[in-house]
Structure formats: structure tokens, C-alpha cells
Amino acid sequence: MSIERAGRRALLKALALGSLSGSASAQALFGDRPSKMPAGRSIYRLSGKVTVNDVEATLDTVIKCGDTVRGTKGCEIVFVVGAHAMILRGESTIVIAPPDPPSQSFVVRALNVIQGALLTVCPPSRLAVTTPTAHVGVRGTGFYIEASPEETYFCTCYGVTDVASVAAPEMKETITARHHDRPVYVRRDAAPGRNIRNAPFFNHTDEELTLIEALVGRTPPFVFGKDSYGGPRREY
8 A cells, every 4th residue: 555545544534533524634635624514605615617596606605405506517516405415516407305394494305316426415314315217215324326317326325225216116125335335226218127226336435425424514434444445436
């Protein structure tokens, strides 16, 4: 293991344990200090063009329930809505359901991923997630989605999710994961009984999960405990 890689692994482990969330070392690791977002702020990092309700976003934009967040090619936005933290990238569109009751503008209860790539961490409460091909009931977890009209890639990074096919509602599975144990594809057109199938792990990292958990004052339920750990890498 190189000195640089060993040092990065040590920083990630310390951040996951909560001991570096406010340090200069954590700032060096992620490019900015990953700590809980202050009240009245939503966006931690923004690159490329992203719109919120068709208005171009800035670091001062506040994102809340009822908003539509849309990214263009090559963009990335890291943001918080209440106790949920998300990374949206590329040509992606999500709709955060309107608040219910209306007074709870920052309590996310449902999310529609129309297209694109989204990594999310959630508090221990119920969240309904919809894509063009899948319905997912989330029970407080971290998850990653890539959605298109014909297929959804879904990884339960940790926690419990109930995954169902839109095309074949009888096809449903409960997935319990500790560390990316069973990613799946949920396809629109598939042979009977094959709408939900096993998938490889790709395109999201433990580093990203650690970062966005820190933005809502939490740590992920894993520790980088193996000397051989190199971290899954995005390939896009």
C-alpha cells in the first residue's frame, strides 16, 4: 500500500468514526470541511449547471420538499434537505414530493427519480422512492440509483429496502444490506420472473457516503477496517 493511499485510508476511517469531522485533515480529503450543514443552507458543493424549479442554482439556493432538481451533463450537486443528504450528478432529474403536512417543508417522505444518478442517505424513517421501472420503500438507509426509462440500477448501500417492479408488481424483494451486499437491476422488459436481477457494484463510493452522512451529522455504519481496502471507484 502506498503512503498516500495509507494516509487517505486512515483519514477515511477517522472520519467514519467521527473524530475528523471538523478537522483540517478532513478538509484536505474532500476539498472542503465536511461537517453538518448550518440552518438555512442546502448546497454543500456545486459544479456545472443545476436548476431548482427551472432556476439556475447557486450555493445560496435552498432546496426543500416540492422542488424539482435537474442537472446537465457533467454537473454534480451535493445538498441537504432536512435529515436527507444527496449527491446528484450528470443529466439527472429528481422531484422531491410536496410536504405533508405543508408545514414540514424539510421532511422528505417521497422522491421521484425521473432519470439519472443519485446517491442518498436517509434518517431512520420511511421514504417512498419511484423511478420509471421501480418502486422502493426505504427504511432508513443509504442507497444509490441510476434510472432510465427501461432500467433502474439500485444499490442498498446499508439498511433495509423493499424493491418492487413497476412492470410486474408481483415481483418484489426485501433487501437487507450491511455494505453494498446486493445491488439489483429492475427492468421494464424482461422474461417472466426476471424483472429484478442481481447487478454488480459500481459508480458510487464509501467516501461519498461518509461525506454526505457528515453533512447531516451522522456517520455510516461501516468502518474502513481492512488494510486491503482501496474503495470502490466511480467509472464514468
